[in-house]
Structures are given as structure tokens and as C-alpha cells.
Amino acid sequence: MKSRPTILDVAKQAGVSKSTVSLVLQGASSVKDETRASVRKAMAEIGYVYNRSAATLRSSSSGLIGLVINDLRNPFFTEFAALFQMELAQAGFATVLANSDEDPKLQSQMISSLVEHGVSGFIISPAYGDEASTLAVLEAANTPTLQVFRTLEPEGRTFPLLAPDYLTGGRLAAEHLVAQGCKKIAFLGGLEGRPVTRERMAGYLSVLEEHGHEPLILTGQSTRAFGKTMAVQLRKDHPGVDGVICFNDLVALGVLAACPDLGIKAGRELRVVGFDDIEDGQDSYPPLTTVSCNIPDFAASTARQIVAWIKEGKAPPPESRSPVRLVIRASSSD
Amino acid sequence: MKSRPTILDVAKQAGVSKSTVSLVLQGASSVKDETRASVRKAMAEIGYVYNRSAATLRSSSSGLIGLVINDLRNPFFTEFAALFQMELAQAGFATVLANSDEDPKLQSQMISSLVEHGVSGFIISPAYGDEASTLAVLEAANTPTLQVFRTLEPEGRTFPLLAPDYLTGGRLAAEHLVAQGCKKIAFLGGLEGRPVTRERMAGYLSVLEEHGHEPLILTGQSTRAFGKTMAVQLRKDHPGVDGVICFNDLVALGVLAACPDLGIKAGRELRVVGFDDIEDGQDSYPPLTTVSCNIPDFAASTARQIVAWIKEGKAPPPESRSPVRLVIRASSSD
DNA sequence: CTGAAAGCGCTTACAG
DNA sequence: CTGAAAGCGCTTACAG
Incomplete structure (x- = not known):
């Protein structure tokens, strides 16, 4: 050497x-x-x-951006991470990845490590829990930081939030099911009390109220496994339900996977709508109706904003919401 | 500031x-x-x-490891990336991520960028194409480099390869289907001529030959969409096929998703086996039989080996194969 | 066990 | 448009 x-x-x-x-x-x-x-x-x-280390030392700008994700194994976040990394590479920045795996302790640790590496900015889709400590580490870093998808600060905002318009997404889904003639529409999944859950649910609730429908809410993990379990439970305890809006596509795919064994015709007897528009939903049986957050645009926009902030000192507004749209497939309209 | x-x-x-x-x-x-x-x-x-940049400059060891992945959107690679990153964090290293998206040009560029950042080591699951140029950049970096899952160097080995024992995986899958009584077993997906495809296929071919069965090979993209298309084509052109071994789980999930509309009972009339054991396969309908590569162990072992190489100068052997096992679920044994 | 000095490879003013 | 000098914040021998 x-x-x-x-x-x-x-x-x-x-x-x-x-x-x-x-x-x-x-x-x-x-x-x-x-x-x-x-x-x-x-x-x-x-x-x-x-030699960037030398340059960094002198100029204190590393060209590194820290991407901290609460659950990298969820395809929704993966797609974001992959696209974001590629956008950033185009702009001459490298992406340092950290999967906090929903663990706030790990999250703080990883952020600290990224700070030592002198990252020029943070993008964080935070894990909940121990918010104060995570925010403290981030604040001490004193570097441009954007929250995406989720926020640790429901009130006020130290770090700008970029997120899809979940509320409208929930509305679109509910309006669609009502238009399809559903009489009893349930909301499945999403952890109780989390801001994202609340927003998606609020859209659902407002539409149901407008139409005089009774809501039915079954919160829980946002996984395929939970979706499967819930499908069984719906059949047993709430046989009247003819439409479900799922917190995310994973839950919806779980519901769809459980239908054949339960003798339910998904898309006819039970209309299913997901949220996120992950790739898998295009090829499920039946293909999944879902609220798309347009991740490619979202990733590109996130990259642009952090780069602008770093290079030109232009901080984005405290909160921006990106448009969502309903993608109708057979799972809700057979 | x-x-x-x-x-x-x-x-x-x-x-x-x-x-x-x-x-x-x-x-x-x-x-x-x-x-x-x-x-x-x-x-x-x-x-x-x-301040690590200062330390790096003096000691020329950055504590950064470059992870270059050909397709981060494939859940198989995502799972590896997420687990690998977390293992590495435990050992005090940060992971810089690059998704080459199967584009060799991008791959070379990103590797160069990582070299500038002074990464102490590379883990690469390479994109094929323009091998010489990728290898040249890597060689010039003169830093510990491990190939995982795939290799750019079918003959000889500049950079050690860590990969699951694909051949045995192919054998296990084929033996299982033969034991289930399948008479006509097809191999679906995988790009023609690629080493990984060849290995998985070789296991399949040797078992079929041992049992005097005629092989049927339909190579192609390794996606859900391809699986769906192939299911249709099988029904039309090869109605006798009663078992399929898919290059990976995505193809297999595509086949399963297409079955209901084709009136095929997957798991009985058509027994389906995948490869990789991604999470989705546990919750598909029916749950997917697949060859597991035990990614958690594989990721941990990869992390250990690159760290040992960096810290103690111990390069791993030119090639090591990790064990695989067949996970039997309903898609092949209803 | 601790101190003083040099140097890693750049960038940054400052002259010319 | 180009040169000489200083300095970024550490680590590394080397004395003591």
C-alpha cells in the first residue's frame, strides 16, 4: 500500500x-x-x-449526508432510501445510512456517530420514543436537518417536516369506497395515537361522518401478519364489513393474502384499499388499490431541499405536504 | 454556528x-x-x-465502509443491507450506501466517490457489465474489498467472494419437488448465463437427471411481473408442468399471484418453490416454500470478516459458501 | 503515565 | 491568473 x-x-x-x-x-x-x-x-x-477528509478538515463540509430511517426493511422506506441516495449522488453527495429499527436508543447512538463523521445534513424518518434525547443530539449537531414522513415534534417545529398529505389520502380512500357502494368501512392497522395514524384516520373519519356511516377502527402493527389476523377477526366479529382502509400496503396485502382461505372474494365482497403504493401491490392478487405518495418525486424533492439548505442556507418552511393520489386497482373495484 | x-x-x-x-x-x-x-x-x-475527518487525515482510517448494492429495492438485498449496517454500527463503523441500480457506469462513479471519502473497506454486490472498469477502480482503491452474492470474476479471484451455496439450494428445491411427486418440473427466471443463475440451475439439472426427468427452462427477469407472465405461458404452452423452481422469491410470488385467475390451485396442481426466503413469502397465498440463505447470519458474518480484514489484515479465503436450507410451506405441499 | 513538536492533505486568504 | 504561508483537529513518535 x-x-x-x-x-x-x-x-x-x-x-x-x-x-x-x-x-x-x-x-x-x-x-x-x-x-x-x-x-x-x-x-x-x-x-x-x-482526499475528502483533508478537504473536510479545512473547509468543514464533508459532502456526506446522514439518512436515518426507522424501518429500512419496509419497502416503502427502502424505495425512498434508494431513490434519495441516487439523487444525492447526482448532486455530489454521498449518503451514510442508518437503520434505527424503531429503537430510539440505537437512533441516538447512530446520529452521534454520523455527527462525528461530520455529515453536512440529516434526513430522518424518526423512530418514536425518547424524543427529547434524539432531538437534543440533533440540535447539538447544529446542521441542516429535515424530518420526513414522521415528526418527533407534533407541536411546533425545530426541524422542518416533509410529508405526504396523509389526511387527503385517507379521504380519497374513504370516498372511493363509499362511491363503490360500501356500507360498512373499517380502518385497519397503524399504532394508536401516532400522528401519522391520526392523520390517515382523520380523513377516513371525516368522510364517514359526511355520509352518516358508522366507523370501525382496529389499530395495531403495520405488518402483513397483522393484516392476516385482522381479516380473520373481521370475518368472525364484524361480518358486515364490506370495505377496509388499511394503514399501509403491508396490512392490506396481509388482508388480501388471508381472503382465499376465508372464502372471501377480495375486490367484490370485501373491498380493500392500502396506503403507500409499494411495488408489491401491483402484482398481488388481486392488484391493490392504494394511496400513492409518489415516492420518486418525494425523494427528488427531499434531496433538492437538503442540498439547497446546505449550499445556500435556505431552510425549507416548517412543514410541507406533498400531494397524494388514489391508484385504483382490482382489490376495490372488481 | x-x-x-x-x-x-x-x-x-x-x-x-x-x-x-x-x-x-x-x-x-x-x-x-x-x-x-x-x-x-x-x-x-x-x-x-x-472530529473523525481530522483523525482520518492523520491516521488514514476513516471508520467508513462502502456498501455497493446492485438492486437495493429487492427485499433480499434490503434485508442484507439493513442487518449489515446494524452489525457494523456495533463494531464502530458507519455504512455509506450506494445503490448502483444494475448500472455499471453508475457503479464505477459511486465507487470512486466512496474512495474519495476514504472508506476503509468495500462490500459489493456488483452490477454486471463493464466488469473491467469496475474492477480497475476497486483495485486502485487498494482497500479490503469483499464481493457478496455475486462476483465479477468467474475465473480467479482478486476480491474474495462470500455467497450462499446456490447449487445445493437448487438441488434441495428439485429434490423436494420430486419427493412431492412432481413429474414435470420447470425452472423459471434468472438471466441467462449469469453465474448465479447457472449455479441454481445446475442443482436443479443434476437432480432432474438423476431421476430421469426432462428439464424445462424459461429464463428471464427476476421480477414478480415476469413470474405472472410465465404462469400464463406455462398454462398455455406447457400444461403438463406440475412443479416450478423459481430463480428467486419475487418470480415465485408473481407465479402465485397469477394462479387464482388462471384457475390453478397453487400448492396442489402446481407446486412452487422460490429462492431467498424474503419476508413477503411468509404471508403470501399460499405461503411460499423457498430456499433460505439465512441472511441474518450471512450479514453478521460479512461484517465480521470485513472488520477482521481491516483491523487485523486477515483477508478471507478467495471463496466461501454459506449453508442454505429449504423452508417448506404450503406453496409446494398443500 | 504525560508533554512538546511535527505532520496528515487539503483550503483559504493574501500577495503579486 | 498563480505562489508562499498558515491552519483545520487530530495522531504519532519521541522525550521525559
Whole structure:
């Protein structure tokens, strides 16, 4: 492992001073094209590799962005993470990943580690619990920080929140089921009392009230397994239910998977709507009607905003909501 | 944004020299317990944050590991990435993520960027194509590099490969279907000629030959959509097929999703086996029989090996295969 | 067990 | 447009 060439080596090779090399590296417009070219050529010749640690130390900007996700195994977050990382790479930033796995202790630890690495910004879809400590670490970091999808601060906002318009999503889903003629519509999944659950549910509740329908709410884990269990329970305890709005697609896919064994025709006897529009829903049986949050746009917009904040100091507004839309498939309209 | 305290500030606060602070930071055993305690206390008092860029510059070890994945949206890889990241965090390393999205150009670019950030090691599940250029960038990095799941170097090995024993997996799947009484077993999905496809298929082929069965191979994309299409095509062109081994679970889930509309009873008339054991397969209808690669163990072992290589210079053997096992569920044994 | 000094590879003013 | 000098915050020998 011989040590890598430095800008001094490049300078020598190109016959200029190291300042000039540094300027070329930073893309400064003040360097003559000719000089720039010869510097670039020298770099290629000796296999120069930019050392960001050195640059970071001097300029205190690492080009690293910390992405902290509460549950990376949920395809919804994965899709976001993958797209966000790629957007960021385009803008010249690398993404340091941390999966907090819904564990606030782990979350604080990982954030601290990212701070040591000098990340220039944070994107966090936070795990709930021990909010004060997480917020304290983040605040101490004193670096642009965006909350996405969820917030640790239901009241007031230290860190701007970017989230889909969950409430409208809940409304769209409920209106659709009412329009399909459903008489008894249940809301399934979502942890009680969480802001996201509350918002999605609020949309559902307001529509039901407008139409004089009785609501039925069964909160719980947001997993396939919970969806399966609930399908069984609905059949047993609430046979009248003819439509369900699920907290997310995983729950909905669980419901759909349980239907055949229960002899329920999903999409006819039981109309099912999910939330998130993960890829799996396109190929389930039957294909899943769902509220799409348009993750590709959301990821691109998140990347743009954190980069703008870092580069130009423009903090986004305390809260922005991105549009959602209903994607109608056979699970609700057979 | 006032600048952060440095070890000098800590030293002043604690009344020791900055070397001592540095030694405490590194956990050197030569520092008196009492001194160590007072240094730690000083750090807490003034809110000191370790600056890794500075440490990296001097010691040329960043504590960053680059994870380059060909398709992060595939749940199989996501699960690996999430678990690997968490293992690594335990060992004091942060994970920088790059999704190459099966694009070799992007892959080279992202690797270069990670090299600039001074990653101490690479884990790569490579995208195929333009192998020479990817390998060149990696080689120039001159840092511990492990290939996982796939290799860019079918012959010889510059970078050790860690992969599940795909061949045995293919055999287990085929033997199981033969034991279930299947007479005509097809192999679905996997891109033609890729090493991973070849290995899984080889296991299948050898078992079929042992039993005097005719093989039927339909390669293609490894997606749910492909599985759905193939189910239709099987019904039309190869109605005799009573068992399928799919390249991965996504293909298998696609086949299962298509069965109801085709009037096929999956698990009886058509026995389906997948590969990977992603979570979704537990809750599909019917639950999916599959070859498990035991990702939690695999991720932990990968983390251990890269850390050992970095810290102790122990490179793993050129190739190691981890055990697989068949998980039998209703999709093949109703 | 602790201190003083040098240096990692850049960027940043400041001259010219 | 280019050079010489200082400094970012650590770690690393080397003395004591």
C-alpha cells in the first residue's frame, strides 16, 4: 500500500503550484482552460485521488449526508432510501445510512456517530420514543436537518417536516369506497395515537361522518401478519364489513393474502384499499388499490431541499405536504 | 454556528495535555483511570464532539465502509443491507450506501466517490457489465474489498467472494419437488448465463437427471411481473408442468399471484418453490416454500470478516459458501 | 503515565 | 491568473 499521490505531486507533475491544483479541484472559473487541462492530465497520469477528509478538515463540509430511517426493511422506506441516495449522488453527495429499527436508543447512538463523521445534513424518518434525547443530539449537531414522513415534534417545529398529505389520502380512500357502494368501512392497522395514524384516520373519519356511516377502527402493527389476523377477526366479529382502509400496503396485502382461505372474494365482497403504493401491490392478487405518495418525486424533492439548505442556507418552511393520489386497482373495484 | 470544541479545549478544561486527551479518545490503556475520568468529564462539560475527518487525515482510517448494492429495492438485498449496517454500527463503523441500480457506469462513479471519502473497506454486490472498469477502480482503491452474492470474476479471484451455496439450494428445491411427486418440473427466471443463475440451475439439472426427468427452462427477469407472465405461458404452452423452481422469491410470488385467475390451485396442481426466503413469502397465498440463505447470519458474518480484514489484515479465503436450507410451506405441499 | 513538536492533505486568504 | 504561508483537529513518535 504505497501512499496515494497528493496535490503536491500533481502540482509538480503539471508544473504549477498546489494552490492552482486546489482551484482546479474546486472547479474555480479563474483558472485558464489550458492550465486546467494540463492539471487534469497530470492527475490522470499519476492516479491522483481526491482526499475528502483533508478537504473536510479545512473547509468543514464533508459532502456526506446522514439518512436515518426507522424501518429500512419496509419497502416503502427502502424505495425512498434508494431513490434519495441516487439523487444525492447526482448532486455530489454521498449518503451514510442508518437503520434505527424503531429503537430510539440505537437512533441516538447512530446520529452521534454520523455527527462525528461530520455529515453536512440529516434526513430522518424518526423512530418514536425518547424524543427529547434524539432531538437534543440533533440540535447539538447544529446542521441542516429535515424530518420526513414522521415528526418527533407534533407541536411546533425545530426541524422542518416533509410529508405526504396523509389526511387527503385517507379521504380519497374513504370516498372511493363509499362511491363503490360500501356500507360498512373499517380502518385497519397503524399504532394508536401516532400522528401519522391520526392523520390517515382523520380523513377516513371525516368522510364517514359526511355520509352518516358508522366507523370501525382496529389499530395495531403495520405488518402483513397483522393484516392476516385482522381479516380473520373481521370475518368472525364484524361480518358486515364490506370495505377496509388499511394503514399501509403491508396490512392490506396481509388482508388480501388471508381472503382465499376465508372464502372471501377480495375486490367484490370485501373491498380493500392500502396506503403507500409499494411495488408489491401491483402484482398481488388481486392488484391493490392504494394511496400513492409518489415516492420518486418525494425523494427528488427531499434531496433538492437538503442540498439547497446546505449550499445556500435556505431552510425549507416548517412543514410541507406533498400531494397524494388514489391508484385504483382490482382489490376495490372488481 | 460557533465552531465546535477541540481536544485542546478539552485538555485545557481537564488540565492535561492534548496528547492525553487523544489517548483517552483512543481508549489507550496507558492512561490512569482517574485521568481518564476527568478527561471524559471535561468532554461532557464542554460538549466535545470527536472530529473523525481530522483523525482520518492523520491516521488514514476513516471508520467508513462502502456498501455497493446492485438492486437495493429487492427485499433480499434490503434485508442484507439493513442487518449489515446494524452489525457494523456495533463494531464502530458507519455504512455509506450506494445503490448502483444494475448500472455499471453508475457503479464505477459511486465507487470512486466512496474512495474519495476514504472508506476503509468495500462490500459489493456488483452490477454486471463493464466488469473491467469496475474492477480497475476497486483495485486502485487498494482497500479490503469483499464481493457478496455475486462476483465479477468467474475465473480467479482478486476480491474474495462470500455467497450462499446456490447449487445445493437448487438441488434441495428439485429434490423436494420430486419427493412431492412432481413429474414435470420447470425452472423459471434468472438471466441467462449469469453465474448465479447457472449455479441454481445446475442443482436443479443434476437432480432432474438423476431421476430421469426432462428439464424445462424459461429464463428471464427476476421480477414478480415476469413470474405472472410465465404462469400464463406455462398454462398455455406447457400444461403438463406440475412443479416450478423459481430463480428467486419475487418470480415465485408473481407465479402465485397469477394462479387464482388462471384457475390453478397453487400448492396442489402446481407446486412452487422460490429462492431467498424474503419476508413477503411468509404471508403470501399460499405461503411460499423457498430456499433460505439465512441472511441474518450471512450479514453478521460479512461484517465480521470485513472488520477482521481491516483491523487485523486477515483477508478471507478467495471463496466461501454459506449453508442454505429449504423452508417448506404450503406453496409446494398443500 | 504525560508533554512538546511535527505532520496528515487539503483550503483559504493574501500577495503579486 | 498563480505562489508562499498558515491552519483545520487530530495522531504519532519521541522525550521525559
